[in-house]
Amino acid sequence: MRGFWPLFKRELLVFYATPLAWVLAFAFLTVQGLHFYALLASIASSPEVSDQSPLQAFFGETVILYFVQFMLVIPPLTMRLFAEERGRGTIELLxxxxxxxxxxxxxxxxxxxxxxxxxxxxxxFYVFVIARTGYVDPAVVATSYLGVFLAGAALLAVGTLCSALVRSQFLALILTAFVILLFFVGGLFTFLTKDGTVAHAVATHLSLWTHMMDFSSGIIDSRHVVFYSSATIVPLYVTTRIVDGWRWA
Amino acid sequence: MLLTAEKLEKRYGAKVALAGIDVQVAAGEVLGFLGPNGAGKSTTMRILSGVIGADGGRVVIDGHDLADDPIAAKAALGYLPEAVPLYPELRVVEYLAFRAELKGVLRKYRVSYIEEAMQKARVTDVAYAPIGTLSKGYRQRVGLADALVAKPKLLLLDEPTAGLDPAQIVEVREVLRGLGPEHGVLLSTHILSEVEAVADRAIVIDHGKVVAAAAVTELRAADPAFLIGVSSTDVALALLKPFAGRVVATVAEGGAVRVALVAGSAEGRDGVAEEVVAAFVGGGVGVRSVVPERPRLEEVFLALTRSRAEQP
Structure with missing residues (x-):
């Protein structure tokens, strides 16, 4: 793995020395803050006692917001990884x-x-806020964040692959957003197909909503872990082959 | 040999970019790599640096086969690509620190290596300037400092003075002149005076093939020329038309015609001179003087590449 550290440090430097990471952080945390506030306001104003904890609702019920977050964060994070190097010609240096x-x-x-x-x-911080006023199950917190991590890791791997496929950062962004959208649409088929059919099984297997409902309930389903691990490793392997193959282009 | 490249071949679809090129660079040698635009120089340089692969042939750098042991082979080379791609957001020292670490320079040597590279490339005065704010000349020299920073045994420099103004060319050429003793250098260029100024040996390629390979002095000696002072240069040039293919004629200063024998000509200079003078006199052109001259490399180069292009 010779060369890993200097490249890793440089990538981080690019993220934080340019406005990219800060603009993303601002947008991401603003949306998350509004999300959390709306959720608490909804729970507080509801006359009925919910059977879900705020954290379960935050990570599971309102999962559609995660697609917004993924669309907002992941394509900009990955679009420049290889497309920028190829566009600038600095890939020759590497x-x-x-x-x-x-x-x-x-x-x-x-x-x-x-x-x-x-x-x-x-x-x-939201976990801290809830813990101050009520009970928080540490296992649920851990599995919820594990779900967020695994889904992000897989989609970032897909974004990395998309960035290696094209020379234009904009095209890489669009391509990555399109794949994330496919995940979303694929997940919707969970509701459009009959239980017990192959299509339903496939849609459930692909549905981030289903996965997050389990993770936010404190459940670690090994199928989900295998799915996200595969969805991370395969794109990264293909990207490595593509990078190696540039020598023969 | 520091660099041995044998029978390099490269095709882009049906187009043959390289058709069996051999290149050898010894330690401490500056080898000029000449050719017109599109001859295959940059393709060769990119293959030698490991950026692209060859369709055929073999590259060995400092004893390491580039295909079998690319890490060791690449660790022995410093490469300056033609376009000099850099990271504009980084300062010069930051960029060189990144490159030195990437090339495996140990932390304890890094500062001294960077300082030495900056001194050799003459960029110390812009060490803390963002690369994006530098002039083209400085960026070219930052690229050169990058190629030098890990003290590689072999330097591959692709058109290092391309696009520079005359003052910048002189500065870069001064840098290049000092590189020979410590590094083997392959200097790709189409500026022949550059090769004459800094190289020991030169190879000339055209249409993906080597058309000449010799010491610069031998290349020049191989194709002698002479200056003939005449009463009318226009008439003299017209009288030289029957000599096409044997000599290259140009108008020189002071009402003279410069006549150079084509590359590889087996004819003696003096014999041709007598024929030319006889043609001038017969054509009514007064001849004031005939002065033998060693040719410029430009003419050798033109003659070599032209004769190649004329072949079916």
Missing amino acids: LSAPITPLALVLSKYLAALLTYVLLWFPTL
């Missing part, structure tokens, strides 16, 4: 350096993943 394609791909991907994790970090 390909002529004594580093492996795997180090190149993982350094860029993990820098984006760390930035994604850091974006979520301030939302722990």
